[in-house]
Amino acid sequence: MTESSQHGLSTRTIHGHSFKDAHGSPHLPVYDTTTFAFNSTADLLDVVEGRKSGSLYTRYGLNPSIFAIEEVLARIEGAEMAWSFCSGMAAETALFLTHGREGIVCIGDAYGGTLELLASQLPLLGITTHLILGREVDQLDALLAAGAKLVFFETPTNPTLELLDIRAIAAKAHAYGARVAVDNTFASPVNQRPLELGADFVVHSATKYLGGHSDLTAGALMGSQELLLPVWNWRKNLGSMIAPGTASLLARSLRTLVVRVRQQNESAQRIAEAMSGHPKVSRVYYPGLADFPGHTLAKEQMYGFGGMLTIEVAGSGEEATRVADRLQIFALAPSLGGAESLVTQPCTTTHHGLTSEERERRGISDAMLRLSVGLEDADDLIADLEQALA
Numbered sequence: 001m002t003e004s005s006q007h008g009l010s011t012r013t014i015h016g017h018s019f020k021d022a023h024g025s026p027h028l029p030v031y032d033t034t035t036f037a038f039n040s041t042a043d044l045l046d047v048v049e050g051r052k053s054g055s056l057y058t059r060y061g062l063n064p065s066i067f068a069i070e071e072v073l074a075r076i077e078g079a080e081m082a083w084s085f086c087s088g089m090a091a092e093t094a095l096f097l098t099h100g101r102e103g104i105v106c107i108g109d110a111y112g113g114t115l116e117l118l119a120s121q122l123p124l125l126g127i128t129t130h131l132i133l134g135r136e137v138d139q140l141d142a143l144l145a146a147g148a149k150l151v152f153f154e155t156p157t158n159p160t161l162e163l164l165d166i167r168a169i170a171a172k173a174h175a176y177g178a179r180v181a182v183d184n185t186f187a188s189p190v191n192q193r194p195l196e197l198g199a200d201f202v203v204h205s206a207t208k209y210l211g212g213h214s215d216l217t218a219g220a221l222m223g224s225q226e227l228l229l230p231v232w233n234w235r236k237n238l239g240s241m242i243a244p245g246t247a248s249l250l251a252r253s254l255r256t257l258v259v260r261v262r263q264q265n266e267s268a269q270r271i272a273e274a275m276s277g278h279p280k281v282s283r284v285y286y287p288g289l290a291d292f293p294g295h296t297l298a299k300e301q302m303y304g305f306g307g308m309l310t311i312e313v314a315g316s317g318e319e320a321t322r323v324a325d326r327l328q329i330f331a332l333a334p335s336l337g338g339a340e341s342l343v344t345q346p347c348t349t350t351h352h353g354l355t356s357e358e359r360e361r362r363g364i365s366d367a368m369l370r371l372s373v374g375l376e377d378a379d380d381l382i383a384d385l386e387q388a389l390a
């Protein structure tokens with residue numbers, strides 16, 4: 001896919017907000033302030049009653065650091081509006097409670113916390129949820145016809161990097177009057193912008209690529225003003241607001257998003273190619289490999305193939321554990337998207353809570369290792385994998 005017009009993404013990450021610092025600082029100041037004072041009750045009521053925008057109370061999101069980060073977040077996904085949150089899960093929860101009350105369909109694999117929320121917790125509130133696999137997408141018509149109004153999915157998925165067709169799913173959902181939300185955490189807006197492909201919402205764990213340094217926890221929800229305004233009150237009363245210091249740190253991080261992710265794409269491609277020919281690796285899951293099942297769709301809907309890949313060690317789950325334990329540069333840790341490379345064995349972390357039958361149904365073998373490729377030299381990362389596999 002080729003880039004669209006308007007300012008380029010790098011420019012938007014750096015100049016994407018209209019806040020002007022009185023002292024000329026190019027950085028977004030931290031307004032570590034819980035409440036803001038007014039000259040008169042009339043001025044205060046103008047903000048409280050929505051006649052004027054302005055800072056008021058930080059948990060409401062009415063804080064200059066938060067206004068500014070939300071302008072940047074909207075621009076990087078090409079959205080009319082964005083809300084920021086204290087975590088990715090907080091963003092998803094506010095989305096589901098606002099727009100998912102008539103039923104949610106989740107397609108394909110998703111982050112474990114998301115699956116738990118959808119499968120076990122939202123039903124306690126009377127919300128109907130349906131979890132189908134990517135290969136069961138033909139069930140979507142029946143579920144939409146039965147009244148589900150929100151379709152949610154990740155693409156590429158975790159950990160098999162399955163590609164789901166954003167355009168086709170959005171067209172189908174819209175035909176039934178339903179909305180589509182894509183978790184774009186794995187791809188980041190550098191590699192994929194779902195709103196351009198017909199999705200109604202983009203949700204992020206900003207903890208990952210947007211933050212990029214494993215030093216902040218945040219979430220974001222992007223979409224049209226019409227669809228995002230009703231989310232505001234839920235966020236306000238769930239109390240799931242981003243902290244001003246985190247907003248400022250996130251703004252700092254976004255300034256390097258494009259160079260970081262492009263470098264991670266390049267290194268991941270090199271590692272995927274090196275691992276493809278390795279005798280101790282039975283399979284490599286990476287959308288940038290020409291023989292990967294989702295490669296053609298990835299070329300159509302992504303700008304780059306991403307920094308996440310999964311290898312399947314030729315051997316048992318125990319052998320894969322030994323490989324993970326022998327890695328020296330890749331740190332054995334959950335999460336992804338940071339400057340440091342990470343390795344996780346899905347059966348011991350992200351998908352530990354599933355039965356082995358369920359993991360098998362989802363195509364997740366015990367011998368899989370998921371790699372989040374960081375910013376170290378690709379040669380060093382390949383050498384690390386080779387010594388661990390030897």
Ligand SMILES: Cc1ncc(COP(=O)(O)O)c(C=O)c1O
Nearest residue numbers: 087088089111183185205207218
């Ligand atoms: C794809 C994806 N979405 C959402 C989340 C939840 O994000 P957070 O940990 O910021 O709440 C995660 C966390 O790992 C994730 O990987």
